[in-house]
Amino acid sequence: MDAPGSMWQSDGDVIYRTDAVGERVGVFPATCRRGEHSLDNVGYRAHDTGEGFLQISCNACFQETPPRYDHYWVLRLSGPAPARAEIDDQPYLNLLRAVQLS
Numbered sequence: 001m002d003a004p005g006s007m008w009q010s011d012g013d014v015i016y017r018t019d020a021v022g023e024r025v026g027v028f029p030a031t032c033r034r035g036e037h038s039l040d041n042v043g044y045r046a047h048d049t050g051e052g053f054l055q056i057s058c059n060a061c062f063q064e065t066p067p068r069y070d071h072y073w074v075l076r077l078s079g080p081a082p083a084r085a086e087i088d089d090q091p092y093l094n095l096l097r098a099v100q101l102s
């Protein structure tokens, strides 16, 4: 649940996995929120809002003028910061589908 009175809703929680050597890895969607770009190709920026959320911003959408308001994911962080991050659509298929239907 988002904090009462927040202006926006998060898209969901950051999904984590544990890699072969036991490090905590944050997994982000590999497709931008508009479903138009592969973040692998165009690049992305992850910005910690400092309020427990991470914004995953698509570089291609961000460069549009004016930038689209919906060019970034907002995902809720939980627990300690991951050692590193990777991008993978697989854990986010339901979210990707939900966003593209809205």
Ligand SMILES: [Zn+2]
Binding pocket: 032, 033, 034, 035, 036, 037, 058, 059, 060, 061, 062, 071
């Ligand atoms: Zn994009």
